[in-house]
Amino acid sequence: MFDIKLMTDKNEILLEGRFDASQTDKAKEIFNQVNSTYSVDFAKLDYISSAGLSVLLMTQKRLTEAGNQLKLCNMSKHIKEIFNYAGFDMIFEID
Amino acid sequence: MEKKFKRDVNSLQEVFTFIESFIEAIKLDKSFTFSLNLVAEELFINMVKYNSENPNNISISLKKANNDLILKFMDYDVEPFDITQTEDYDPKKPLQERQIGGLGIPFIKKMVDKILYEYENRCSTITLIKHLRKANV
Numbered sequence: 622m623f624d625i626k627l628m629t630d631k632n633e634i635l636l637e638g639r640f641d642a643s644q645t646d647k648a649k650e651i652f653n654q655v656n657s658t659y660s661v662d663f664a665k666l667d668y669i670s671s672a673g674l675s676v677l678l679m680t681q682k683r684l685t686e687a688g689n690q691l692k693l694c695n696m697s698k699h700i701k702e703i704f705n706y707a708g709f710d711m712i713f714e715i716d
Numbered sequence: 717m718e719k720k721f722k723r724d725v726n727s728l729q730e731v732f733t734f735i736e737s738f739i740e741a742i743k744l745d746k747s748f749t750f751s752l753n754l755v756a757e758e759l760f761i762n763m764v765k766y767n768s769e770n771p772n773n774i775s776i777s778l779k780k781a782n783n784d785l786i787l788k789f790m791d792y793d794v795e796p797f798d799i800t801q802t803e804d805y806d807p808k809k810p811l812q813e814r815q816i817g818g819l820g821i822p823f824i825k826k827m828v829d830k831i832l833y834e835y836e837n838r839c840s841t842i843t844l845i846k847h848l849r850k851a852n853v
Binding site (some may be wrong): 670 | 761
């Protein structure tokens with residue numbers, strides 16, 4: 622199960638469950654609506670694969686061209702490890 | 717344990733269920749779920765993506781031998797593609813130079829201790845070995 626919620630009033634995206642390759646279209650629908658700096662909350666996300674990271678990377682590239690960005694927070698230990706390994710800790714602000 | 721999966725991104729849930737049944741059957745610590753699901757997804761999706769027209773199912777077998785977990789993926793009637801010979805990943809590339817994709821195989825290489833590649837009779841067999849003594853990610 623994977624769920625994604627866009628909270629436009631708070632400039633926040635909430636992720637929940639398992640963000641795998643079968644969920645990228647669902648995630649892109651939401652991330653493509655973002656045109657300013659947003660916070661992405663990983664608190665309820667159990668799992669993410671390279672497919673999920675690609676959606677985040679694509680969005681970050683688009684946003685930074687206009688001086689905006691995604692800021693990521695509340696990652697689990699497992700998820701943080703793969704972000705660090707991918708070097709994504711250098712291209713995203715992670716709290 | 718061995719099972720064949722339809723070559724489709726929507727088979728992923730079944731792949732995860734298979735991995736989690738294995739973890740339960742051998743009474744493995746549940747903290748291995750993340751890394752085993754990740755390597756299984758990355759390799760399975762790689763096979764789906766690069767041979768999408770191939771009608772054959774993909775076979776996955778899982779076993780524990782002494783202190784090793786052995787995950788074997790078999791892909792039938794395919795061209796050779798030796799994942800052990802792929803380039804090393806550069807995590808220091810600046811954002812705008814990064815291409816979308818290409819993280820799957822580096823994740824597999826990070827998560828397991830050994831990767832074996834065999835190609836015979838147009839069948840690719842990729843064996844991933846993870847030592848249980850190693851602190852799991």
